[in-house]
Amino acid sequence: xxxxxxxxxxxxxxxxxxxxxxxxxxxxxxxxxxxxxxxxxxxxxxxxxxxxxxxxxxxxxxxxxxxxxxxxxxxxxxxxxxxxxxxxxxxxxxxxxxxxxxxxxxxxxxxxxxxxxxxxxxxxxxxxxxxxxxxxxxxxxxxxxxxxxxxxxxxxxxxxxxxxxxxxxxxxxxxxxxxxxxxxxxxxxxxxxxxxxxxxxxxxxxxxxxxxxxxxxxxxxxxxxxxxxxxxxxxxxxxxxxxxxxxxxxxxxxxxxxxxxxxxxxxxxxxxxxxxxxxxxxxxxxxxxxxxxxxxxxxxxxxxxxxxxxxxxxxxxxxxxxxxxxxxxxxxxxxxxxxxxxxxxxxxxxxxxxxxxxxxxxxxxxxxxxxxxxxxxxxxxxxxxxxxxxxxxxxxxxxxxxxxxxxxxxxxxxxxxxxxxxxxxxxxxxxxxxxxxxxxxxxxxx
Numbered sequence: 160x161x162x163x164x165x166x167x168x169x170x171x172x173x174x175x176x177x178x179x180x181x182x183x184x185x186x187x188x189x190x191x192x193x194x195x196x197x198x199x200x201x202x203x204x205x206x207x208x209x210x211x212x213x214x215x216x217x218x219x220x221x222x223x224x225x226x227x228x229x230x231x232x233x234x235x236x237x238x239x240x241x242x243x244x245x246x247x248x249x250x251x252x253x254x255x256x257x258x259x260x261x262x263x264x265x266x267x268x269x270x271x272x273x274x275x276x277x278x279x280x281x282x283x284x285x286x287x288x289x290x291x292x293x294x295x296x297x298x299x300x301x302x303x304x305x306x307x308x309x310x311x312x313x314x315x316x317x318x319x320x321x322x323x324x325x326x327x328x329x330x331x332x333x334x335x336x337x338x339x340x341x342x343x344x345x346x347x348x349x350x351x352x353x354x355x356x357x358x359x360x361x362x363x364x365x366x367x368x369x370x371x372x373x374x375x376x377x378x379x380x381x382x383x384x385x386x387x388x389x390x391x392x393x394x395x396x397x398x399x400x401x402x403x404x405x406x407x408x409x410x411x412x413x414x415x416x417x418x419x420x421x422x423x424x425x426x427x428x429x430x431x432x433x434x435x436x437x438x439x440x441x442x443x444x445x446x447x448x449x450x451x452x453x454x455x456x457x458x459x460x461x462x463x464x465x466x467x468x469x470x471x472x473x474x475x476x477x478x479x480x481x482x483x484x485x486x487x488x489x490x491x492x493x494x495x496x497x498x499x500x501x502x503x504x505x506x507x508x509x510x511x512x513x514x515x516x517x518x519x520x521x522x523x524x525x526x527x528x529x530x531x532x533x534x535x536x537x538x539x540x541x542x543x544x545x546x547x548x549x550x551x552x553x554x555x556x557x558x559x560x561x562x563x564x565x566x567x568x569x570x571x572x573x574x575x576x577x578x579x580x581x582x583x584x585x586x587x588x589x590x591x592x593x594x595x596x597x598x599x600x601x602x603x604x605x
Contacts, residue, residue, distance in 0.1 A: 164356060164391030164431075166280040169208060170194040171201045171215035171227060172242070181214065184269055185276070198222035198230075205235050206586045209357075209577070211280035212260070213239045214272075217250060225254055232258050234587070236286070238279035242267065287355050306339065306346070307482045308475030312467040316343075323462055324350035331399075331459050332437040334466030337516030340437035341397065342571070343464060347435055348393040349573060356392030358578075359385055364401035371406050372422045379423035386419050389432045396436040399459065400445045407452045414458045434459060469511040469518065476506045479515065480536070483522035488529075489600060490566040491559065496529040502536035509540055523563070562597045565590070569601055 168185055172178035173196050185192050193208040195201050198215065199222045205213075213231060217224040228239045238260035243251045251262035260279045263272050306317055323330055324347050332340045341360070348358045366375075377384030386394060396402075402410065413419055414434065418427035436459045438445075445451035469475070480498050488495035502525075511517055521539045528534025564583065572578040580590045594601065 165189050165191045166277065166284075167191040167209060167211045168193075168276060168280070169201060169204060169210040169213045171196075171198055171213065171219070171224070173197065173216065173219045177216075181272075184273070188273055198224060198227040201227055202230055202234070203586065205231070205237070206577075206580070206588075210235075210237055211283040212276050213237055214242065214276060215239060216242045217254075218244070225250070225257075228254055228257065228259055236283075238282060240275055240279055306342065307479050308472060309478065310467075310472035310475050312472055313475060316464065316466065319464055320346050321350065323347060323464070325352065326462075327351075327353070327433045328461040329434045329436070329459050330462045330464060331442070331456075332435065332464045332466065333442065334437075334439065335468045335514055336439045337514035338466040338468060339515050340439075340466060341395070343466065344393075344395045344397075344435045344437060345571065348395075348433075351393075351433070353392050353433065357389050358393045358395065359389035360395040360397060361385060362397050363406070364398045366402060366406050368403050368405035371409055375409070376419040377421040377428075379421050384419060384421060386413060386430055386432070387421075387428060390430045391432065393433045393435055396434065396459075398438060399436040400438045400440040400442060400451050402451075404450075404452070407455050411452065411455045411458060414455075469514045473507055476518075477503055479518055480506060480522060483519045484526060486566070486570065487519075487523050487526045487563075490562050491526055491530060492598065493526060493530045496525060496534070498536070505535070505537035505540060558597060561593060562599060565593060565597065566599060569599070574601060 166189075168190055170178055170181050170185075170192060172181065172194070175196070178194050178196065182192050182194050193204055193210065195204050198219055201213065201215070213227075215224040215227050222230075224239075224241050228241070231237055231239055239258075240260050241251050241254055241262040242265060243262050244265050248262075248264065251259070255262065260282075261275050263275060306313055306320075320343060330344075330347060332343050334340055344360075345358065348354060361375075373384070375385050377387055396410070413430070416427070417431065418429050420427045442451065442456060442460070446453045446456055469479075477498060480502070484498065485495050506518075513520070521536065524539040525534055525536055528539065565579070568579045568582045569576075572582060576590065577587060580587045583590065585593075
């Protein structure tokens with residue numbers, strides 16, 4: 160996370176009054192805090208809450224603070240600060256030799272506790288920043304792996320993305336369905352200065368004015384709104400022209416005031432984020448018809464990127480086909496079929512109304528057919544896929560669906576496994592187990 164984002168702490172303490180006092184101390188200092196009463200609950204909480212530091216009591220029912228330290232070290236590289244009674248100091252010193260960041264003796268002095276936690280959190284931010292910088296340097300020369308092709312329009316698009324990624328200004332991405340607007344939004348975030356901050360995607364067509372405030376702003380006492388989740392990072396508004404008019408007004412207010420007021424709260428909560436929006440509609444027509452607010456458009460389109468349809472860059476068909484067939488062959492565990500001259504002719508003769516998304520689906524059908532030793536691209540373009548290319552049992556179908564979804568998410572999230580787990584709605588441990596069970600090769604997907 161960037162230095163101007165609030166630090167995030169996970170408090171693990173079975174004494175309710177002690178736990179609440181620490182929460183109040185940190186929140187008064189501007190921290191984002193999650194608290195749990197038992198160490199075993201901290202493990203699952205860390206899968207959902209991206210903490211910069213963990214503060215844990217040593218002696219608790221069930222799992223102890225020392226056992227939690229060992230579990231955290233094996234799963235999450237986060238500093239652990241231990242809270243000890245006087246008699247536990249030798250134990251705390253031993254814990255520091257085993258990797259704990261520091262310890263605080265009860266009763267603690269608030270200023271000293273804040274300083275220790277702040278230094279630990281800064282260490283986390285520095286380590287993550289260095290890690291993200293190394294990843295960015297590798298990715299800057301790898302946009303061609305995100306947006307595959309050699310056409311002049313695609314080369315110009317990659318250059319624009321690299322330029323705009325360095326800014327925090329809003330970007331409006333337009334283009335037909337299936338052209339990859341979500342990939343562009345993610346690339347703008349991943350290659351930018353806040354790449355280690357959250358990326359929160361919202362489908363505006365699914366928003367309801369009745370539930371907008373609790374869903375997007377959160378509720379009093381719980382900073383769980385989608386906009387606050389994106390604090391410091393990027394909020395991606397997909398299908399933005401489909402926003403109901405009342406929702407458009409709410410978004411405009413957030414952009415103008417830089418704050419949200421959770422449901423039931425009396426005071427607004429500041430929020431700082433970059434907004435990237437996308438639509439497959441003609442925005443000027445949406446404004447002219449009164450369906451989209453002109454003042455909101457001015458806030459969203461400081462910069463604009465228009466993605467070309469696939470039919471206008473036919474020279475990209477061969478590399479795209481080779482890319483998807485190779486990727487999906489790894490997913491399904493088959494030898495990648497060659498792209499023949501007949502295959503390319505069939506691709507060139509097709510208009511691709513679904514653009515790159517349709518091409519990927521066709522490539523998947525081609526790979527499934529190749530598993531049976533049959534098929535061609537011309538046949539795969541047809542919607543009536545032959546039954547013999549489908550899985551024969553429900554278990555096989557579920558396994559292939561899981562394999563495809565996990566592989567796609569690993570590729571889309573550039574191998575960031577926490578983001579992959581979040582995107583799939585499963586825990587990190589479950590994700591790791593499925594990767595092993597399905598025989599997926601993460602490196603081959605990147």
